[in-house]
Amino acid sequence: MVDKSTKPAKKAAKPTARKIPKAAVAAAPVLSDVRAHIDGIDRQIQGLIADRAAYALQVGKAKGKLAAAVDYYRPEREAQVLRMVVDRNEGPLSDEVLVHVFREIMSACLAQQEPLKVGFLGPEGTFSQQAVMKHFGRSAHGLPLASIEEVFQEVESGNADFGVVPVENSGQGTIQVTLDMFLTSNLKICGEVELRVHQYLLSRTGRIEDIERIYSHPQSFAQTSSWLRSHLPKVEKIPVSSNAEGARRARNSDDAAAIAGESAGHVYGLKKVIMSSIQDDADNTTRFLVIGRSIFPTSGHDRTSVLVFIHDKPGALFDVLSPFARHGISMNRIESRPSHNAKWEYGFFIDLAGHIEDESMKKALAELKAHSAQIKILGSYPVAVP
Numbered sequence: 001m002v003d004k005s006t007k008p009a010k011k012a013a014k015p016t017a018r019k020i021p022k023a024a025v026a027a028a029p030v031l032s033d034v035r036a037h038i039d040g041i042d043r044q045i046q047g048l049i050a051d052r053a054a055y056a057l058q059v060g061k062a063k064g065k066l067a068a069a070v071d072y073y074r075p076e077r078e079a080q081v082l083r084m085v086v087d088r089n090e091g092p093l094s095d096e097v098l099v100h101v102f103r104e105i106m107s108a109c110l111a112q113q114e115p116l117k118v119g120f121l122g123p124e125g126t127f128s129q130q131a132v133m134k135h136f137g138r139s140a141h142g143l144p145l146a147s148i149e150e151v152f153q154e155v156e157s158g159n160a161d162f163g164v165v166p167v168e169n170s171g172q173g174t175i176q177v178t179l180d181m182f183l184t185s186n187l188k189i190c191g192e193v194e195l196r197v198h199q200y201l202l203s204r205t206g207r208i209e210d211i212e213r214i215y216s217h218p219q220s221f222a223q224t225s226s227w228l229r230s231h232l233p234k235v236e237k238i239p240v241s242s243n244a245e246g247a248r249r250a251r252n253s254d255d256a257a258a259i260a261g262e263s264a265g266h267v268y269g270l271k272k273v274i275m276s277s278i279q280d281d282a283d284n285t286t287r288f289l290v291i292g293r294s295i296f297p298t299s300g301h302d303r304t305s306v307l308v309f310i311h312d313k314p315g316a317l318f319d320v321l322s323p324f325a326r327h328g329i330s331m332n333r334i335e336s337r338p339s340h341n342a343k344w345e346y347g348f349f350i351d352l353a354g355h356i357e358d359e360s361m362k363k364a365l366a367e368l369k370a371h372s373a374q375i376k377i378l379g380s381y382p383v384a385v386p
Contacts, residue, residue: 049105056109070161072113075191075290076299078106079382083301086385099385100134107137115141119151119160125244125264131193131288132164147241152181155291162190163291168333169197170285172222178289179337179349182307182378189305189379191290194386198277199224199284202247202264203257206271211235215246216259224259227278244268287384295380298355303332305378308348308368309339319371320348323364329354349378356380 059072085102086095110116118136120128122144132142143160145151151163166175199220203211213236214228220243221228228237235257240246243260247268250258257273258264265272310316324331333351354361356377368375 052105053109053112057112070116070292073110073116073161074296076296076302076382078103079191079299079301079385081106082385095386103134104137104139107139111139115139116161117141117143117159119143119145119154119163121145121148121151121165121242123242123244123248125247125260125267126242127195127197127261127286128164128166128242128288129244130261130263131166131195131286134195135164135191135193135288135290136162148175148177149181152185152187152291155187155293156185158293161292163187164193164288165291166219166286167289168287169219169223170283170287171279171281172219174335175219176337179335180340182349182376183337183340183347187291187293188295188377189289189381190292190294190296191381192303192384193288193290194384195286195288197223197279197284197286198261199259199279200262200265201257201273201278202250202260202268202270203254203273204251204270205254206273208232208273210254211257211273212255213238214257214259215240215249217241217243217246220246220259223279223281223284226280290381295356295377298357298380299382301383302355302380303383304352304354304356304361304380306350306352306365307376307378308350308372309341309345309374310348310372312345316371317348320368323367323371324352326367327360327364329360329364354380 082099082102085098089095089098116136118132118140120126120132120142122129124142124144126144129142129144132140143154145154148165151160151165154160155163165178165181167178168174201208201211201214208231211232214232215238218239221237221239228235238246240249243258244264244267246258247260247264247270250256251268251270258270259278262272264270308320310320321331321334330353331350332353333349335349336346337349339345339347352361356362356365357380365375365377
């Protein structure tokens with residue numbers, strides 16, 4: 001029943017890749033001619049982007065007078081657009097590059113109405129900030145906040161339109177504080193971001209022999225523990241609230257270092273001590289959740305997260321999971337946490353393939369009501385575009 005694959009069905013065969021006309025390759029190219037062709041293409045691209053921005057404004061007018069930028073944002077539509085970009089890609093640029101380009105175009109077009117305000121675990125330079133830019137683009141206005149709890153608070157109060165919070169790492173598992181916030185918060189999950197995490201050892205001098213202490217988030221210490229045991233076993237490790245905070249502290253002394261992302265090094269003027277990343281797992285990936293105040297319509301390839309409190313009886317968990325199996329719904333993930341309502345009472349966080357409006361999901365959840373003390377729909381949202 002558990003299915004960790006998030007890939008959509010196999011894409012239809014792509015048309016033959018676009019080729020340069022034979023006349024253009026018959027003889028050695030003249031550099032000035034090639035550059036002239038590129039300049040002409042750039043003009044066409046710029047004109048088309050301007051046309052797209054104009055039509056984006058028309059979409060806003062078609063929706064009528066809305067209260068704020070958040071009312072114009074549609075994550076399901078953006079996910080559909082990005083999947084079409086991937087489906088159309090004939091090379092030579094990678095899917096990742098083209099998705100990034102189109103994300104920035106959509107971000108700029110949306111910001112014509114008003115930039116989205118997105119809270120994240122700060123300060124500037126954290127992996128959470130990178131996740132914000134990957135999902136919302138650079139035209140969104142990032143709000144660095146002191147803690148995950150504060151991200152939830154700012155979105156709930158309306159000071160931020162959305163928030164981005166880490167929920168799990170491929171090697172270290174769940175970020176428990178994020179799950180615990182959903183026990184009491186009424187916010188909804190509106191999206192997810194998967195970010196490949198490269199950890200770097202950063203310092204003011206860039207010399208490993210100078211390092212006597214290292215600042216970093218506990219998760220980053222865990223993700224680099226084997227490397228640290230092998231290369232810096234006697235160095236003092238000081239946990240801080242975020243990697244960027246560690247980088248901010250390390251910039252003040254030649255004998256200090258931080259474990260953080262490359263962007264934190266740029267922000268705080270630190271050098272890489274080791275030129276390659278030092279995480280123990282080469283595929284180290286962190287999954288982030290986008291939190292907001294509403295559930296959005298289906299994008300066609302979605303995930304639903306629910307929180308289920310069960311009755312304390314034999315076979316209770318089996319009764320909870322059986323309706324999903326009967327209706328053909330794959331479970332991507334399950335995690336238990338103390339409910340905070342009563343001693344030894346637990347809630348189960350379950351990620352399911354599909355949207356809350358799917359008929360099979362409606363039927364499964366209706367059956368589940370008879371076997372659970374409480375069901376809380378945390379959100380239905382597009383699966384992260386690969």
